[in-house]
Each structure stands twice: as C-alpha cells, then as structure tokens.
Amino acid sequence: MIRAENLTKRYGDTTVVQDLGFTVRPGSVTGFLGPNGAGKSTTLRMILGLDAPTRGRATVDGRPYAAHRAPLTHVGALLEARSVHPGRSAHHHLMALAHTHGIPRARVERVLALAGLTHVAHKRVKGFSLGMGQRLGIAAALLGDPATVVLDEPVNGLDPEGVLWIRTLLRNLAAEGRTVLVSSHLMSEMALTADHLIVIGRGRLLADTTVDELVRASGGASVRVVTPEADRLRTLLPGARITAEAPDTLLVTGLEAPEIGRAAAAHAVPLHELTPQAASLEQAFMDLTRDAVEYQGASA
Numbered sequence: 001m002i003r004a005e006n007l008t009k010r011y012g013d014t015t016v017v018q019d020l021g022f023t024v025r026p027g028s029v030t031g032f033l034g035p036n037g038a039g040k041s042t043t044l045r046m047i048l049g050l051d052a053p054t055r056g057r058a059t060v061d062g063r064p065y066a067a068h069r070a071p072l073t074h075v076g077a078l079l080e081a082r083s084v085h086p087g088r089s090a091h092h093h094l095m096a097l098a099h100t101h102g103i104p105r106a107r108v109e110r111v112l113a114l115a116g117l118t119h120v121a122h123k124r125v126k127g128f129s130l131g132m133g134q135r136l137g138i139a140a141a142l143l144g145d146p147a148t149v150v151l152d153e154p155v156n157g158l159d160p161e162g163v164l165w166i167r168t169l170l171r172n173l174a175a176e177g178r179t180v181l182v183s184s185h186l187m188s189e190m191a192l193t194a195d196h197l198i199v200i201g202r203g204r205l206l207a208d209t210t211v212d213e214l215v216r217a218s219g220g221a222s223v224r225v226v227t228p229e230a231d232r233l234r235t236l237l238p239g240a241r242i243t244a245e246a247p248d249t250l251l252v253t254g255l256e257a258p259e260i261g262r263a264a265a266a267h268a269v270p271l272h273e274l275t276p277q278a279a280s281l282e283q284a285f286m287d288l289t290r291d292a293v294e295y296q297g298a299s300a
C-alpha cells in the first residue's frame with residue numbers, strides 16, 4: 001500500500017505539489033492522472049525517495065521507501081528517464097541489477113520472458129527501439145518480484161501491441177494482489193487500464209475516485225442515436241437529457257443504449273445507429289482539469 005499524507009514540494013517560490021493525500025491499495029490498478037506539468041512525476045519521485053518532500057510524507061507499506069532494507073523487492077519502479085548503459089545487453093543489465101541486489105539469477109530469465117525480450121536478451125541496448133527500452137525498464141521494475149509497482153507514463157512511445165501488452169500486464173499484476181500505481185496524462189488509456197483514479201492538477205488533488213464514479217459525476221455516459229424519427233423517439237425517452245447533433249442524430253444522456261433500444265423497438269422506431277460515447281470520459285477529465293490547464297497556459 002502507498003500512502004501520501006500532506007505531501008508538498010516547493011522549488012523556490014513555486015509549489016509544485018501541494019498537500020496531496022491519497023492511498024493506493026493492493027489488488028487494483030490505480031491510475032495517476034493529470035495534465036502535463038501537474039506534478040505527477042514529482043509525486044512519484046517523492047514516493048520513491050528520489051526527491052525529499054518540503055512537507056508531509058509518502059510511505060510504502062508504512063515506511064518511507066528508503067527505510068526498506070531491500071527496496072527493489074518491495075517496490076519496482078519505471079521512471080521516465082532511463083539509465084541503461086548502451087553497450088550492455090538486456091541480459092547483462094538485469095544480471096548486474098540482480099547481482100547487486102541479491103536477487104536470484106532465475107528472476108532475470110523470468111522477467112525477460114515476461115517482457116517479451118528473450119529473443120533480444122543478448123543484443124546491445126543501444127540498438128533497442130523506444131518500445132524495447134520501455135519493456136526493459138519494466139523488466140527491471142519487476143526483477144525483485146515487488147509487491148508494489150510504480151510506473152511513470154509506461155505507454156509513452158509504445159505501438160498498439162505494446163500498449164495492449166502493458167494493459168494486460170498491469171491487470172495481471174493487480175490480480176496477483178500487488179499494488180499498482182501508473183501515471184498518465186491520457187484519460188482514454190487509463191479508462192481501459194485502471195480501476196481507481198487519482199487525478200491531480202497544479203499539484204493539488206482534484207479527484208480520488210473510480211472510472212465509473214467519474215463518468216456518473218460528470219453527468220453520465222451518453223449514447224449517440226441516429227434515427228429518421230428523432231422527434232418521435234424524443235417523446236419515448238422521458239427523464240433523459242437529449243441534444244440534437246443533426247435532425248436525425250440525438251445525443252442521449254442518462255439512459256444506457258439497451259434501454260434506448262428497447263424503447264425504440266417497443267414503438268417500432270427504426271434505429272440506424274446506437275453508439276455509447278467513450279468520449280464522455282475524456283470530457284469528464286477535461287472538465288475536471290480545465291482550470292489547472294488554463295493556469296498552466298497562462299503562466300507559460
């Protein structure tokens with residue numbers, strides 16, 4: 001479990017992280033979301049003992065990261081800046097890490113396989129693509145078989161197959177009972193990966209919630225309906241919020257697609273399209289962080 005209490009970081013006169021308080025629990029994937037510059041990386045660095053908080057504290061399983069005797073076996077981390085000697089192979093890099101942290105050699109083969117790097121394990125890292133480098137970073141994070149995994153923007157630079165791989169991996173890690181905290185500035189990606197969301201903007205906590213709750217709080221998901229009898233369909237959906245995108249196209253909020261479909265079928269209203277709108281979640285995120293983003297733009 002990761003806990004932040006009144007976590008605050010100042011650089012000179014600028015407060016980058018302010019009084020953050022949250023708990024990241026085991027057994028689920030927690031998405032750490034915020035627009036660029038919100039303070040995500042700074043917060044993760046404080047959790048990992050790489051930056052000292054100005055005030056407050058961050059603990060992993062009740063202790064600051066640095067107080068763990070063998071941190072790599074407690075917490076695995078992938079940060080944006082990677083430092084792998086380019087002349088080394090993936091195998092060599094992981095072996096060196098395992099050796100200096102008292103981790104059994106068998107784990108090296110295991111994490112290479114897990115990251116899909118077995119076939120390139122003996123190639124020099126300098127020939128690696130961005131995606132392969134990212135996979136190596138994740139292999140290193142998992143080397144100590146840690147109960148807590150912290151990943152900063154792990155899907156950055158990955159192709160669709162890599163993105164899918166990360167998504168599945170994170171879910172599996174959580175299903176094994178681990179604590180998984182993953183940062184992103186992409187709501188759409190987090191919606192597919194995370195169960196829980198911690199959203200920050202300008203260093204402050206904006207939401208500590210689930211994906212479902214966030215959608216509900218923002219007025220609910222909407223459904224796009226195309227029908228040649230739009231006016232008649234409107235009268236069949238009492239209680240829903242309906243806006244017209246075009247004479248034959250309605251955006252319905254407050255009802256699920258099956259309910260709309262049933263109402264239309266019961267009154268023989270033909271439907272040409274009935275599509276739940278994933279974009280509403282993106283909208284919820286933008287509504288939540290709008291002030292934070294505007295501030296960033298203005299200050300820039």
Ligand SMILES: Nc1ncnc2c1ncn2[C@@H]1O[C@H](COP(=O)(O)OP(=O)(O)OP(=O)(O)O)[C@@H](O)[C@H]1O
Pocket residue numbers: 011016034035036037038039040041042043185
């Ligand atoms: N060492 C530092 N000295 C001064 N300011 C810093 C330092 N590190 C970060 N900042 C500032 O703190 C703010 C938050 O940065 P941080 O990297 O934590 O944000 P982020 O949410 O991870 O952003 P991104 O999504 O762009 O990576 C930024 O305005 C950044 O310029």
